[in-house]
Amino acid sequence: MAFFPDSLQTLENSLGYASAKNHSISDNIANVDTPGYKAKDVEFKNVLQNELKSSLEAKRTHSQHIPFNHFNTDQSYRTVTRRNTMYNHNGNNVDVDKEMAELADNQIYYQALVDRINGKFSSLKTAIGGGN
Template sequence: MSFFGNTISNLEKSLDYASLKNQTISNNIANADTPGYKAQQVAFKDVLNSEMNNGFQTKRTDARHIDFGSDTAQQSFRIVSNTNTTYNHNGNNVDIDKEMTELAKNQIYYQGLVDRLNGKFSSLQTVIKGGR
């Protein structure tokens, strides 16, 4: 039995996702003027989280498929490149306005996770101190 239930574990995985997304967005912004660079993004967050919360049955038919039954699968996020578009004359497809918007959204998401985690630990601290 986990002391905190799944809350701390889920918050940890969400923080891992937000950190990876922040790194990916930062790389896109840093390479906005690099010829031939293709923007990257962290994939499957919404679908994966929705399915994991609702519970579903999976069957691995290939070793390269994600094993949803293991804890490591829930922590592995994929980074994919969008190679189908080009916004600049040099083959680069980074839309700096979109990246800045995504960065701001991700920072708000990350801060919300940190606040929730702090709230959990604050509640624990109150219990340990006997309600004082």
């Protein structure tokens, strides 16, 4: 039995995603007037699929079958550059209104993750203290 359940690892990965997204949004906002700057996004890549692969236990009927836990689920996001749009005459494609809306959304997401982690640790503290 693992001391910390897989849900804490998932929450940690989600915090990493939210932090990377916040960093890319702040870079975009900081470069709103930089000529030629291309905005960056952080996106999930097959997160649900990877999580399902890592948590499913499949029965292997042949020794050469690949087990589900063989797949790499360390990083569930990546940073990409938006190249197909241009909003300003100087080649910059940062839409400050869009970035501010994404920043607010990401802050709510991050805070929800922190609250969930705090709840997990509070449950552990209660269990260790014997319910007191």
